[in-house]
Amino acid sequence: ETGVTQSPTHLIKTRGQQVTLRCSSQSGHNTVSWYQQALGQGPQFIFQYYREEENGRGNFPPRFSGLQFPNYSSELNVNALELDDSALYLCASSWIAGGFQETQYFGPGTRLLVL
């Protein structure tokens, strides 16, 4: 158990809708990252929040946005859902010191299906 939880575990949405996924980080960690994992692929980095501000972003459009709260929780919001957004969404928390990413602790993921 990593101490990182995500909700919901599964979600079905229709193309064009909006979705919010939630994550509770491990206590004491100052960084949360979100990843998208398509079937049969490795996770792809969406963005990272450090002390409640986005400080890194992968190759994802602005309709992917997030928030990090002082209580170690965070959200991933996706607007105008597309069929290709169907994937497993993983959040990971970590402690960054000295500017370099070390071990990340992953939650179990939310599986999103867009119809």
Add this chain to the structure above:
Amino acid sequence: SQQGEEDPQALSIQEGENATMNCSYKTSINNLQWYRQNSGRGLVHLILIRSNEREKHSGRLRVTLDTSKKSSSLLITASRAADTASYFCATVGSGGGADGLTFGKGTHLIIQP
């Protein structure tokens, strides 16, 4: 985009045998990490090796890193049925950690009882 490739894509061996997986990457790194994933769920961190290290051990795991060849290998000795999973390498670039982890496509390992 994916940083690199794991090789092989899939590996099936008998319980008790050793399993070796390889990972190649493209850019300079600060560290390289290996993760395990069971049945499309969350990833579990296995081991981290820094760019100035060449080999690291953790229980039945042995990781090597060759920065001149931009490659790493993960060896699991005396495999068990519970080792059946997908294994991913992930890199942290030398420019800093704000770009998150960059994963390969993974090796799917099956341990036959």
